[in-house]
Amino acid sequence: MSGIGKGITTASLAMLLKKMGYTVTIVKIDPYLNKDAGTMNPYMHGEVFVTDDGGETDLDLGHYERFLGINLSKENNITTGKIYGSVIEKERKGVFLGQTVQIIPHITNEIKDQLKDISKKYSSDVTFVEIGGTVGDIESLPFLEAARQMSIDLGKENVVYIHIAYIPLLPNTGELKTKPLQHSVNELRRIGIQPDMIFGRSTVPINEEIKSKISLFTNVPMNGVISTHDVDIIYEVPIMLKKEGADKYIVQKLGLNYREYSLDDWEDFLERLKNPSKSVKIAMIGKYTKLHDSYLSIKEAIIHASAFYRIKPELIWIESTDIEEDKINLEEELNGINGGIILPGFGKRGVEGKIRAIKMLRENNIPLLGICFGMQLSVVEFARNVVGLEGAHSTEINPQTPYPVVSLLEEQMNVKYLGGTMRLGSYAIKLVKNTKVYDMYKQEIVYERHRHRYEINPKYIDKLIENGLTISGYSLEGNRVEFIEYNSNRFFVGTQSHPEYKSRPLTPSPVYLSFIKSLF
Template identity: 60%
Template sequence: MFVTGGVLSSLGKGIITASTSLLFKSMGYSVTAIKIDPYVNVDASTMSPFAHGEVFVTEDGGETDLDLGHYERFLHQNLSKNNNITTGKVFKRVIEKERKGLYLGQTVQIIPHVTNEIKEMIREVAEGYDIAVVEIGGTVGDIESLPFLEAARQMWIEKNKRDVIFVHVALLPVLRSTGEQKTKPVQHSVQELRRIGIQPDIVIARSERPVESEARRKIALYSNIPEKAVFSDPDVEVIYEVPLILHSQDYDKYLSELLGVEWRKPELGKWEDFVNRLKNLDEGPKLAMIGKYTKLKDSYMSIIEALKHSSVVVGKKPKLIWVEATDVEEGKLDPKEIAEKADAGIVLPGFGSRGAEGKIKLIEAFRENRKPLLGICFGMQMMVVEVARNLAGLEGANSTEVNPNTPHPVVKILDEQKWVKYLGGTLRVGARKVLIEKGTKLWEAYGSESVMERHRHRYDVNPSYVDVLEKAGLKISAWDENRVIPEAVELKDQLFIGVQYHPEYKSRPLTASKVYTYFLKKIS
């Protein structure tokens, strides 16, 4: 099943893909989801969060589009880096084959060589599953999407039975002056799709409110589909409602009919319970979200969702207060005032020197006010820097990422990273074993001596400074499996925890992250 989009990006194709995958899995089918990104980057590793939102990390170390995170959360299963196909990956494989002479002297072209490679990559991921849901990123009409749409069209032609279908998601805007739902954007989007040879089997209308009967009639008429093939995807309070809304419209029944597979009543009881509890939570503590990409909240998508999952376990939903560390650094915000107003804080991840001093000032303010603090990745490293400066008395202490000439490099580049020449795909990334120290707060959170958590970093706490830091009161509460790289830190006498890894990547609606759950329980 291919999911395409029209009119504009960020309509929610990823949520439709994730919701469809959940519905089929809830019927007992084995399902995988694939995200196609038409950009020429090989992966998302070198992209700024401002450009593309967060980089989601898979278990096997893939640095992927954030939609892979939605897929994993809805499916409750790990996906691979191969589930994210990009133009860069496709071209790289084609060029490598050409250099090896595997095309036997042919002139290598978009059709058939690039489109054949796309089809092969999709089939490799889909192998062994009953159903594969494939989201084609961007919007219909984008020049970079054309090879992928052509490959999808060919896959439909090549099948002997109707086991390839197309779902098109398009914007159904409301004209404020009249309150009328305008179908022209959907119509033109479908026309563009049909122009390149794809007839959608289903149209999903994204709108502020449910699709009205007249709008449904027009969409069906001009899309050349029956009215029952037009589905509504209105704005919702929480994204986890979407599969339930689609199910209420018999979307899963119609999909099963189109694909010629048996419809089974989806088992959605636990999912419905989760959604109902999430929508009816009591208001919790004020939680300062301290970051450097706060103007684009998608930069921290997995953390936001992990907090929702843990909120359901705890029974209270924190009120998120976004704090731009760069504004603190430039004197536009007072860190002491923020620490006084908030009940707790999370020091968010983010590479580079911009905003680092702002984070350090906020960490100091929160620690001195004895306000609970949780640091993630770079956030944890800045917590170490703050303790080194203000508790251990190491004047000028810093990370060599922020200041290569610091007199006290309490955070340094990983030994394995010193000779790396390329930035893309070279971080310490993916699932790694973490050894938890008994008697620590982290041990209390996990209740286990070892866990597998996902990483994405190039710098670590300098082991040479561990003794000095621990004398100042900072406990190393977790190590890597070789006991060389400090994986977590905490203060003994207050809730001040930092982890080098990203526990949010493995958080699921029905199995919340133990780190975020522990933190929310302590501050609620």
């Protein structure tokens, strides 16, 4: 079922095989009809993760990239919408030469073809495919059928089926119940798939007795039954799977050689993460704070940078709508914090709350990092309260503002469709020497990922600079504002990009490293 940890488990397994020296890639299948995650509310789906090539994808691709330390493509996220769209387009072009187009074989063939194409693109020795949703759901059946056919097409020795299932712990008896797992395996068998491995998700470790019971009822050998119990930190999962022998079992099933490898760098990262020397409080100010996964990559980027400095970050989530509606006392909420992040998130709701928070952080010289819309609103606040442009705003929120310091990108003027039409993906940024941002990256040209329709209005750049704002980065195409900073404050930095998307446990984002360093 959703939220059980399939993404983390998949990323961890793939990482272990990569450590062995095998080339791996991962594909996430989302059985919804949306073409991608771009038009979905974060409360429905968590954050939208953006790839270098401009894909708006499922957040699991973020896990994959962070664990593997590689960049993936929008092609690594397959949806029902993409599959059906491709088949219908082929039908319209006459590719099927008068055939009746059906789920089997046309949809299932398209699924298999796309999986094979991705494997070829990455020249992968092993391709991991995570099928989202729940076994038995009607929308996932074509994907499970395609998975079933793969062992026929490629040979059973080249395909391993891994089933991740929940094993609830009854609180009144302290007993682990395997019945839900047994029923889900029966459902898999009904559609023709016999799992080769079972990963039991539970709150506590699964003992040998439970493993034996699962093995008996699922026809999976005991050493193919893996305990994937809760851990304090998701980055512990690869080490847990290695201890359980999952890596040895899977390469054996695939007829590959087991190669000895080291997790020393990963264990060093975990040691620093678990043994901080001090703690800091960070205010996370946004409009989707009731679901923290809406800002998953930002959370993880903070963890990566904090581990580097042996810092324990305490995240204080502040709903900007509550600030706006005076449901909370902002001064009390910000009391004792070491820094604040103005989180991304389009739309009018919560905007004035964010602007009030920016003002308080700036006036009290508390380190501030503005991400995407957070940077744009930092400029709005600066224009209003430092430059003196009363009523300054973004035309996204107020088209009639007398001072449109944030305006629509020129190429967005005639855009009719919302999906996949923003300025998306990796773009080159030229940094200005002798600025705080240049000191972060220590190079002139950097590449970060973007997801926006609006930009700092170039007509107001001179006025902003005259009043003390520094433009510390411009895009190579279009000379757009990419980074701002206000040097009267200890740390006041905004970025139009999303540097969190490229942060990795072993190579934290320079922006987040600099922000965390400013807090102590």
